[in-house]
Amino acid sequence: MNDERIRQILREGDPFAGEPSLTPEEIREMRRTVLNAIPDRRERSFRLLPALALTGAAAVVVLIAVLALRPGGKIPSKAVAPRIAAVSGPVVPVPPSPAPVTRPALREETPKVQSRHQHRHKTPRPSRPEDAVASLETPEGQAETAPRDIQFTTPGGTRIIWTLAPGKALH
Amino acid sequence: MDATQRRSSTERLAGLFDTHHERLFRLACRLSSDREEARDLVQEAFLRAARQPGSVPEGDQPGEAWLVRTLVNLCRDRWRRLGVRSRVHAAMKQEDGTEHPERAAVIRATVRAALEKLPPRRRAAIVLHELDGLPVREVARLLGIGEVTVRWHLLAARRELAGVLGKEDRR
Numbered sequence: 001m002n003d004e005r006i007r008q009i010l011r012e013g014d015p016f017a018g019e020p021s022l023t024p025e026e027i028r029e030m031r032r033t034v035l036n037a038i039p040d041r042r043e044r045s046f047r048l049l050p051a052l053a054l055t056g057a058a059a060v061v062v063l064i065a066v067l068a069l070r071p072g073g074k075i076p077s078k079a080v081a082p083r084i085a086a087v088s089g090p091v092v093p094v095p096p097s098p099a100p101v102t103r104p105a106l107r108e109e110t111p112k113v114q115s116r117h118q119h120r121h122k123t124p125r126p127s128r129p130e131d132a133v134a135s136l137e138t139p140e141g142q143a144e145t146a147p148r149d150i151q152f153t154t155p156g157g158t159r160i161i162w163t164l165a166p167g168k169a170l171h
Numbered sequence: 172m173d174a175t176q177r178r179s180s181t182e183r184l185a186g187l188f189d190t191h192h193e194r195l196f197r198l199a200c201r202l203s204s205d206r207e208e209a210r211d212l213v214q215e216a217f218l219r220a221a222r223q224p225g226s227v228p229e230g231d232q233p234g235e236a237w238l239v240r241t242l243v244n245l246c247r248d249r250w251r252r253l254g255v256r257s258r259v260h261a262a263m264k265q266e267d268g269t270e271h272p273e274r275a276a277v278i279r280a281t282v283r284a285a286l287e288k289l290p291p292r293r294r295a296a297i298v299l300h301e302l303d304g305l306p307v308r309e310v311a312r313l314l315g316i317g318e319v320t321v322r323w324h325l326l327a328a329r330r331e332l333a334g335v336l337g338k339e340d341r342r
Binding site: 001006010011012015018019020027030031035 | 185189197201206209213218221224276278279281282297302333336337
């Protein structure tokens, strides 16, 4: 079968030959449909509004979830044990509490040491909490009547000093 | 898109529709299986132009080529969706000739079935060249491909059509 014969058969059996053209009504309707489909910016933005709201809400939820589930989110990153130290010997005066009877004598004995304790915080601190607990016990050879200072350092850096005077009852 | 742009797009699309809808419908009838499908294809091609007015090139001829390419792409999408099995089934149903006892109708059904076996771009090339009578250069411009490619498609289409139409011709 040569090209000319193929062309002849194609033209004899042209699929469009048997089909009626578009009617004027069909053309009008199609034209109206097509021209009405041109998008309007306002319509498009209103159509996008719910999608934008949903996207924003999802982003907020994800952000909250990430912050809450983050490894350092709620648990402190470094567990810092409070430092506790017990110091025997000279007593540091604490302003509001009334001075014990023994204090004047102690103050007279070691004024420089007191000043150093109060302002420069040179008291040796235990490096571990176990050391701190151990140091609460009365050292050997220490008289039970001697007043003691217990110093705490909170993780925030606040320093607390308790003065324990033996023979003085807590009220 | 503000009011001026919208009006401009509407006028341009209306012009394209008025100038080319008939020619596109004729091509769609030759590329599809029936008139209703051809009408849907034409409308869908113009709707794509309406939804994305910026994608249609300026000028009458580039606009026409864009519409033809869109139509061929729509046919290709449909062709892929249908799948080979249903196409062969449809072709065999039309080839048996029981629904169209007259010779003209039989030839038309045979040609339609033979064209449906071709891939859409190849089918468009042979239809535009053999039935619309367009030169190769014009077919290449409308389909957005090279002239060499058009000649290759025509050669392959004639070979495939000869296989199908040859059997009918020998009856």
